[in-house]
Amino acid sequence: MAGHKIQRQTGVALWRQLADRIRTSINHGDFDETGMVPPETVLALQFGVNRHTIRSALAALAQEGIVRAVQGRGTLIERKERLSFPISRRTRFSQGIGDQVRETRSVLLASGEEAASAELARQLKIRTGTPLIRLETLGQADHRPVSRATSWFPADRFGDIPEVYRTTGSITKAFKELGVPDYVRVVTEITATHADEGDLADLQLSPGAIVLVAQAVNADLDNVPVQYSISRFAADRVRFTVEN
Amino acid sequence: MAGHKIQRQTGVALWRQLADRIRTSINHGDFDETGMVPPETVLALQFGVNRHTIRSALAALAQEGIVRAVQGRGTLIERKERLSFPISRRTRFSQGIGDQVRETRSVLLASGEEAASAELARQLKIRTGTPLIRLETLGQADHRPVSRATSWFPADRFGDIPEVYRTTGSITKAFKELGVPDYVRVVTEITATHADEGDLADLQLSPGAIVLVAQAVNADLDNVPVQYSISRFAADRVRFTVEN
DNA sequence: TCTAAATGTCTATTGATATAGACAACCATA
DNA sequence: TATGGTTGTCTATATCAATAGACATTTAGA
Numbered sequence A, B: 001m002a003g004h005k006i007q008r009q010t011g012v013a014l015w016r017q018l019a020d021r022i023r024t025s026i027n028h029g030d031f032d033e034t035g036m037v038p039p040e041t042v043l044a045l046q047f048g049v050n051r052h053t054i055r056s057a058l059a060a061l062a063q064e065g066i067v068r069a070v071q072g073r074g075t076l077i078e079r080k081e082r083l084s085f086p087i088s089r090r091t092r093f094s095q096g097i098g099d100q101v102r103e104t105r106s107v108l109l110a111s112g113e114e115a116a117s118a119e120l121a122r123q124l125k126i127r128t129g130t131p132l133i134r135l136e137t138l139g140q141a142d143h144r145p146v147s148r149a150t151s152w153f154p155a156d157r158f159g160d161i162p163e164v165y166r167t168t169g170s171i172t173k174a175f176k177e178l179g180v181p182d183y184v185r186v187v188t189e190i191t192a193t194h195a196d197e198g199d200l201a202d203l204q205l206s207p208g209a210i211v212l213v214a215q216a217v218n219a220d221l222d223n224v225p226v227q228y229s230i231s232r233f234a235a236d237r238v239r240f241t242v243e244n
Numbered sequence C: 001t002c003t004a005a006a007t008g009t010c011t012a013t014t015g016a017t018a019t020a021g022a023c024a025a026c027c028a029t030a
Numbered sequence D: 001t002a003t004g005g006t007t008g009t010c011t012a013t014a015t016c017a018a019t020a021g022a023c024a025t026t027t028a029g030a
Helices: A014-028 A040-047 A051-063 A093-098 A118-124 A161-168 A171-177 A197-202 B014-028 B040-047 B051-063 B093-098 B118-124 B161-168 B171-177 B197-202
Strands: A067-070 A074-077 A083-087 A104-115 A131-141 A144-154 A183-194 A210-220 A225-234 A238-243 B067-070 B074-077 B083-087 B104-115 B131-141 B144-154 B183-194 B210-220 B225-234 B238-243
Touching: A014 A040, A014 A051, A014 B183, A040 A051, A051 A067, A104 A161, A118 A144, A118 A225, A131 A161, A144 A197, A161 A171, A183 A225, A183 B014, A183 B210, A210 A238, A210 B183, B014 B040, B014 B051, B040 B051, B051 B067, B104 B161, B118 B144, B118 B210, B118 B225, B131 B161, B144 B197, B161 B171, B183 B225, B210 B238
Parallel strands: A083 A238, B083 B238
Antiparallel strands: A067 A074, A104 A131, A131 A144, A144 A225, A183 A210, A183 B238, A210 A225, A238 B183, B067 B074, B104 B131, B131 B144, B144 B225, B183 B210, B210 B225
């Protein structure tokens, strides 16, 4: 916990920095012995801030459902989670975190058709302007949103994927029905940024939160690209694992 | 550029959010045609904020050396970069970024000896309490700091690594001199968090910035772990690439 | 050389952020 | 049931963040 000091006058409010730090400590298991966050007065002393500032931070965490304050007793930890998401040739959302939670689900938020931009064409190794199907999906683990993704598929092969996906709730199963029995991850690019408005809504994040962004290309067994996707993960809920 | 709205009353000041957004746009090449950021009045209109707020954001970017305002002309873009850092079995700092910049360098910030904690012992597959050498290093590309890393090595095999590293400036070369002709990346874990005080200083970041955190284990050709490291990268300067 | 367009500076006002102190309400337990 | 430790609420004050408007200064170009 201790460690680094809090930054003042930087455009990021103290209560938000503190909320992030305390959330991380909770996820790290620092308070597992008691199951509670230290008393407000103790935290205030530790971080060298006023008790009211600590209260603002804890209120934010309570809003996220991570802690619950009980008058007279203390502030209880309600939930701690950080899922491990493996990245390999056989990366799939449901399989990857399936053994860490009771239920994984993926729901279709929106779908549409569009022509391939220069960037999309480069990634999918097709010509600019080629018709593509776009899917916007939300990945959930135990009813908690974990990732939101936008995926593009060549329309000639996968024109029906919105309907098939809506019924199966799985890219893997949709591919199978559409004649792609298996597929592999070709390349993944990982960056991080602040959550945007869509992240806040879909992933139920608080402003200022961090999202891990993974851009990926999947290909069929003939090494023909079948999917390009940009997925955004709540950084405090997942970590990526690259096995070599 | 356009896209998502700015979040108000969230603990993150508008000028900081705007600075992050504009920095991203610059890195994305949105203003390459003119080499300048749009006029303050235009940005203010676009984002729906006061011109003074835009000026605060641009002042922060000027402080980072990314833009330079010239009275009467506009705000010029001084620098834009986001290095691609490949992660594979043969991940090495200098080789990975070497073809993207003129010069890569790695300097030793500090070194010391310590006993293996339970966590370190688990990662390196040794007994708790085993003596370890700790190295704190800073990776640079074209004289710009890119990453800061803390690495641990078993002291029995690599007791001299601080001196060897200091002279060679390379983990790979240090390993060679100490009887490890080659090594491979076993596993990498990637998370993201806000920059802490050390990040701000060493990586020359502005508060509220995001760092990508990579935990990695390297092993020699007999698959014996030789290094465990935690590296922190400035998220707006790098992206990770996982080739499968 | 005049003008339009851009950044620089100043004053003023409002709301959010943070500190400080005091006390009430509640819980567990000795 | 009395007490210590904890969260909840209230008032007050100072500073930061954001808006608003006016005008100065500099540059490029007609």
